[in-house]
Amino acid sequence: YQVRMIPYEDDEFTRPFTGRVDAELNQKMNVEVRVEGVDSRQFALVMDTCWATPVNDPDYSLRWDLIIN
Numbered sequence: 550y551q552v553r554m555i556p557y558e559d560d561e562f563t564r565p566f567t568g569r570v571d572a573e574l575n576q577k578m579n580v581e582v583r584v585e586g587v588d589s590r591q592f593a594l595v596m597d598t599c600w601a602t603p604v605n606d607p608d609y610s611l612r613w614d615l616i617i618n
Contacts, residue, residue: 550586554599557581580616 557579558564565581572578584594599616602609 550584553583553585555581555583 556566556570558566560579562579562581582594582596582599584592596616597618598614600612600614602612
């Protein structure tokens with residue numbers, strides 16, 4: 550399966566950004582998270598948080614919060 554994060558310009562999730570997205574630190578952003586290639590009747594996506602690390606290690610001590618709540 551593939552997970553996609555789609556940023557939107559508006560609170561109604563009707564206008565996805567196209568091209569490069571520039572954002573300020575701590576700026577609120579609306580993001581749809583979509584899982585493709587799964588049966589939606591048997592799979593539910595629940596996200597509490599999302600973060601990034603500078604290396605391919607989810608337990609790395611340095612990380613930046615992308616989604617909170």
